[in-house]
Every structure is written in structure tokens, then in C-alpha cells.
Amino acid sequence: MTVRVQTEDFDIGFELKQLRLARQDIGAVVSFVGQVRDINEGDAITTLTLEHYPGMTEKSLENIISQAKNRWDIVDALIIHRVGTLQPLDQIVLVAVSSAHRGDAFNACEFMMDYLKTEAPFWKKEVTPQGERWLEAKQADDDASARWNMKK
């Protein structure tokens, strides 16, 4: 498993290729990339700053991958999350999963994103023309994360 927390951008093509070519029994790679949107809750976004808790962040991301490996038949997984100050259209996060068959990869990838949203210690602060504001956690994210406890 690979977990990286970094200020630099990442190259999705390169990362997915590494994951895909790692083993010849891999048939599927599912990935999620998140990017900074220009508008959030109706306001234009100038910049987005991501703070995190060094040490705990890496541990929690590794734990999320371990949970996914326990639940689904996947080969490997990767999480790259950026921190620092970003702008609209910048990439924020990449979550990717390789597996023999597609169903496991889709489930594991979505599970990892939902858990990352509620368990990994990252915090976002937006700068808008009206000033700065910390993002509030969303009930929808808690719900998305909680539904995995009900699925097989």
C-alpha cells in the first residue's frame, strides 16, 4: 500500500500505471481524483488551504487501506492527498485500487473516499471574496461513511 501526504501535485497517469502493471493478475483499476471547485456553497473560491495532523494523517490513511483490504478482494491501493494552499482546478486527492475484478475495486475505492472524508485529519479553509472560512463537516459525508457498516 502507498500513502503520501504532500504539497506537490501528482501525476495520475504515472500513478495508475504503477498500480496497474504491478501484477499480471490485475484486471481492474478504479480511481477517484478530487479537484478544487471554483464555487462552493454559492461563493467564488479564490484559494483553498488544507491543514493536516502529520503522523496521524498517514496512520489513518494506512488504516483505511487496511480496512478496504480486509473487506474486499483487492490487490493494492494508493492514497495521495495534498496539503497547503491550492487553487480552483488543482488536484486535491487521488484514491486508486487495483484488483482482479471490477466489483471489488469499485467498492473499495468508494469506501476509502467515504472513510477518508470522515476519519482522516484534514481541514479545509476557503478564501472567498467575502473573506476566509473553515469548511464545516457535512452530514452527507457522515451518512456516506455510515452506510458501509450496513453493507455486507
Next chain:
Amino acid sequence: MTVRVQTEDFDIGFELKQLRLARQDIGAVVSFVGQVRDINEGDAITTLTLEHYPGMTEKSLENIISQAKNRWDIVDALIIHRVGTLQPLDQIVLVAVSSAHRGDAFNACEFMMDYLKTEAPFWKKEVTPQGERWLEAKQADDDASARWNMKK
């Protein structure tokens, strides 16, 4: 929407970037890439040849994207499918979806793959040390496709 059926390989990094940067309100891109495995049903795979039905293929892939757009709040979608003779570790297919939020992109991407597996006119023939064989359609793929009729 973009649909391409081609013998050439494709560059995932480039394709996802195009999709991602197309609009500033895109927050998520979910993608699936399928590759040729070295072993299928216990036998080593030397090559895999993909045949298709020109004209119908493109139409059915466009139809799959349209269905996904009707069902979920997505911005755009892309399907690239290779045909001709491939080898283990070659990329076969890329399905990618962009949207404001991740849930729609995950659902739409998995739906598109499940429908592609049962509706798009592609046929695979494997060459193994024991000879050639056409792949049989799998019940699991029919089941995966059918479950979308039950979901909201």
C-alpha cells in the same frame, strides 16, 4: 460525451486531465481501467483478440453514457475501448465520469461498466497454450447489470 473504439493504446493521464479541467464546477472524476490478465479460468493467456460491431458499438456506448446522464447528476463521461489483438498487461477499456460530487461519479462509472459488459457488442477470443477459445458471457455480469434496474 466522448466514445472511441480504437486499436491504439490510450493515455489515461491525458484523458482524465481533459475531463477534469473541462469545467470549474467539477469536483470529482472517477475512472475504471481494465487490462488483460495473464491468467483466465486457470489458463495462461498469450493474446486476447477483441472483435466488435462497427457502428453499433459506438451507438451502444453513446447510449450507455446517455442513460448514465439521465440517472445521475454528472458533468461528462468518456469511454475508450480497444479492439484487435492485445497482450497481458495491455489496457482494454477506460470509462471515466466527471461530476460536482463523488457519489454520482462513482455510481455512474460502475453503472457504465456493468452495462458495457452486457450491452456493447464486443467479443473476446483468447489464445492459450491449449489453443483458441471464445470467452463465454458470465452470469455475474448479467447480475451486475440487472441490479441497476432495482436501484433508485
Next chain:
Amino acid sequence: MKIKLFYFARLKETLNYSTEDLALPDEPITILKLKALLAKRGDTWGQMLMGKLKVRAAINHELVADNATIHDGDEVAFFPPVTGG
């Protein structure tokens, strides 16, 4: 009426036909009836089209059921269940 026929994958290979133009009586005909008609061409045709093998059909690039009706000028295709992706 005249229709254009296509065969794919195992059907194409076994029948050794990829496409043909076919002239038929000027009356509606279903996919099932067309299959029965073609099956009379010989054992291989019968086995491939009316045997144990699942055969799917398309009319003008749309997947259709066996009771779908073929019209003059249609493009009809026969093939095994699809296995792409």
C-alpha cells in the same frame, strides 16, 4: 424485401460468413422466423442459430428480442452474448 445480415464472433467463424444481402418475401418476419429460415441451410447453421448456443440479435444497431419484426432495408446482426470490457 431486402435486408443486410451480419454475423460476429463464434457465429462468423463457424458459419464462415461475416455479411450477406438477403432477399425475402415482402411480408413481416420476426427474428425468430429468420433464424428458423437460416437454420435450414444445413446442420452447422441449425446448430449455431437454433441450437444450444445463446444467440442475440440486433436490428439497425439496436439489441432486440426474438419477436422483433424485420422490415425492408433493415440491417440485422446475429452474435453470441457480448464479452467486452
Next chain:
Amino acid sequence: MKIKLFYFARLKETLNYSTEDLALPDEPITILKLKALLAKRGDTWGQMLMGKLKVRAAINHELVADNATIHDGDEVAFFPPVTGG
């Protein structure tokens, strides 16, 4: 006992503290009791730790509930619900 404290995001900014070393009596203390103790430092502390804001806590890099017990040498962190991804 001695513990190390960290604050993140809105808490760090408002309290103007990112980390501190804290000496406490040698007896088990829960997250909730520690919060109450820190809340006595003043209005801002009270509002941030015991007010309407949801505060989550971690001990040694693991998310914990308010009734979790802190031990000597632990690293304790307070922060708002996470908003990454």
C-alpha cells in the same frame, strides 16, 4: 503525569495555540475532563472546547470518544470534524 497537546484548524487559530506540554496530577483523566480543565483558561477556551462547536479528539493518533482515558506520555489532539478529500 505529562502529556503533549495539539490543536488544529479553527481551534488552533482561535486559541492561538498549536501545541503545548501539559503537566497534570498523576491520576487517570478522560478527554471530557481534560476539556473541562482547559475550558477554565478563559471564555475563548470555554467556547471552543465546551461550546456549540463539535470538537473531536485523538490520543496517540487514534480518534477517540470523550470518555477515553489519557495516560502519562500520551499525545492528545483536539480539532473540529475533519473536512478533507
